[in-house]
Amino acid sequence: MSGTANPAQSSGPARDAATDIQRWQTLLESIPYARHLGLEIVPDSTGVQVHLPFREALVGNVMLPALHGGVLGALIEITARIAAQGEDAMECRPRILDCNVDYLRSARTQSTFASAEIVRRGRRVVLVRVTCWQDRITAPVASARVQLLLDTVSAANPKEAR
Amino acid sequence: MQVIGVEGEQVCMRLSPQSWMRADDDVQDICTSVLYSLADSASGLAVFAAVRELKPIATLDLRMDYLRSTAGHPALLATAYCHHLSEEVAFVRCEIHAEGEQQPVAVSNATFMRGTQNKRFQAAIERAGGA
Numbered sequence: 001m002s003g004t005a006n007p008a009q010s011s012g013p014a015r016d017a018a019t020d021i022q023r024w025q026t027l028l029e030s031i032p033y034a035r036h037l038g039l040e041i042v043p044d045s046t047g048v049q050v051h052l053p054f055r056e057a058l059v060g061n062v063m064l065p066a067l068h069g070g071v072l073g074a075l076i077e078i079t080a081r082i083a084a085q086g087e088d089a090m091e092c093r094p095r096i097l098d099c100n101v102d103y104l105r106s107a108r109t110q111s112t113f114a115s116a117e118i119v120r121r122g123r124r125v126v127l128v129r130v131t132c133w134q135d136r137i138t139a140p141v142a143s144a145r146v147q148l149l150l151d152t153v154s155a156a157n158p159k160e161a162r
Numbered sequence: 163m164q165v166i167g168v169e170g171e172q173v174c175m176r177l178s179p180q181s182w183m184r185a186d187d188d189v190q191d192i193c194t195s196v197l198y199s200l201a202d203s204a205s206g207l208a209v210f211a212a213v214r215e216l217k218p219i220a221t222l223d224l225r226m227d228y229l230r231s232t233a234g235h236p237a238l239l240a241t242a243y244c245h246h247l248s249e250e251v252a253f254v255r256c257e258i259h260a261e262g263e264q265q266p267v268a269v270s271n272a273t274f275m276r277g278t279q280n281k282r283f284q285a286a287i288e289r290a291g292g293a
Contacts, residue, residue, distance in 0.1 A: 032184040033193035061218075069206075069221045070199025077195045093186065096194045100225040 067107035080128040080146035083116035094148035101144040190233035201270040204242035205254040212244035224272040235260035
């Protein structure tokens with residue numbers, strides 16, 4: 001029996017995707033610094049994709065001009081945090097342990113996107129790979145790996161909790 | 163964010179956290195990304211302090227380790243220094259402390275490519291010169 005034969009069944013996954021995007025957007029809006037940067041979830045994405053609209057205030061190098069490296073770092077970390085936050089996890093807030101960014105190309109003064117892929121979700125630690133791009137996803141401007149600690153254990157002492 | 167001082171190859175920057183920098187509406191911690199920006203800026207400046215010339219540089223990579231909570235601190239200080247400089251690459255370490263505290267809240271290691279002037283940069287220089 002195919003899924004398309006039953007309209008009620010086929011609408012299931014689509015509705016789930018919409019719920020996910022709504023949940024991610026709500027989560028993003030609860031982060032004051034994300035609001036400050038103007039981050040938004042890409043509406044029709046599969047998986048977590050975050051859009052950083054360009055504005056003049058984000059320029060780090062006025063000569064080139066290029067985006068500030070720190071802004072790209074922020075986009076990466078916040079995307080990783082949204083991705084790491086599990087479905088049932090409004091009470092479990094992931095804490096970023098470390099963030100390692102490789103800058104691949106100069107980021108121009110235009111819209112920037114980031115997508116996250118969960119490499120491994122452990123019981124206590126989540127490893128996320130984040131890719132940032134501008135024109136094409138095949139020409140990334142930065143690539144990063146971020147480790148997050150799930151706040152289920154002791155957030156006070158990450159070393160012990162690990 | 164303000165530069166406090168440049169001593170030899172060491173750069174010190176200070177940041178007074180604001181409410182829009184918080185990691186969540188219901189916590190006092192500063193968003194780690196703000197610390198990231200602070201470390202990135204201080205580290206870049208440390209390269210200029212070490213090479214003593216204003217040739218363009220580019221961040222190759224930056225790794226942050228977030229060690230402690232930043233909640234409840236009125237100011238953060240970032241100290242960056244270039245611990246190794248080769249012909250092409252600068253290696254920089256940065257520590258971020260809450261003002262008055264001994265232990266860092268975050269540490270970072272970064273590498274920068276030196277002398278990254280290209281056609282685009284040269285064109286910008288010429289435009290600026292001609293204007």
